[in-house]
Amino acid sequence: MFGFKLLLIFVTALLFDGLLLPAFFNFRDSMLSLLVIIIAILYMGVQRQTIILGLSLSVLSELFRGLSLGTMAIPFLFTATLVYLTQRVLDIKYTHRARFSVGRSFILAVVSTIFVCIFSVFLFSLAGQNIEILSGGLFVGLTIILEALILIFVFNVAFNKNTDYR
Numbered sequence: 001m002f003g004f005k006l007l008l009i010f011v012t013a014l015l016f017d018g019l020l021l022p023a024f025f026n027f028r029d030s031m032l033s034l035l036v037i038i039i040a041i042l043y044m045g046v047q048r049q050t051i052i053l054g055l056s057l058s059v060l061s062e063l064f065r066g067l068s069l070g071t072m073a074i075p076f077l078f079t080a081t082l083v084y085l086t087q088r089v090l091d092i093k094y095t096h097r098a099r100f101s102v103g104r105s106f107i108l109a110v111v112s113t114i115f116v117c118i119f120s121v122f123l124f125s126l127a128g129q130n131i132e133i134l135s136g137g138l139f140v141g142l143t144i145i146l147e148a149l150i151l152i153f154v155f156n157v158a159f160n161k162n163t164d165y166r
Contacts, residue, residue: 002044003053005158010036010057013151014064031116032147033061034123037076038083038115039151042108043159046084054080075122079115105156109148116144 010033017032037054044050058072065072 002049002159006036006040006053007057009151009154009158010060014061018064031120031144032151034116034119035112035144035148035151037061038079038112038119039108039148039155041080041083042112042115043152043155046080046087051077051080072123075119078122079119082118083115105149105152108152109145112148113141113144116148 013032013036037057040057041050041054054076055073058076059069061067062069062072
């Protein structure tokens with residue numbers, strides 16, 4: 001059930017990211033679909049299931065965006081490794097135990113923004129593109145934090161049972 005809910009959230013974010021936000025608001029710098037992948041790892045922890053789902057979602061996003069195979073999967077694996085090492089070194093417990101906590105949700109949003117920026121730098125360097133999205137500075141950072149807070153709320157609502165984390 002976890003995989004189906006995550007896939008539904010990802011497809012919705014992909015539609016918003018690729019179709020609705022640019023069409024209605026002329027906002028092309030959204031990182032919503034990347035945030036879903038990163039927040040799933042931060043929210044559920046680095047486990048075999050989340051890695052497999054994250055890789056699958058990365059490949060699906062590559063197909064949707066028309067990128068070559070591995071362009072998003074390799075940065076995903078790099079970011080997942082960084083998340084794992086960060087959680088091991090700092091001895092961070094998984095966030096899902098603190099659902100609906102405003103303070104922890106904000107910290108998770110900031111941390112996910114940092115990891116999305118790392119993911120983006122690695123992604124754009126592999127794709128051979130300029131890193132224009134990160135040049136927006138404060139506005140882009142605040143937008144990513146706002147998107148992350150919205151996604152954390154969605155994750156809190158969608159994954160509200162202990163069985164969702166196994």
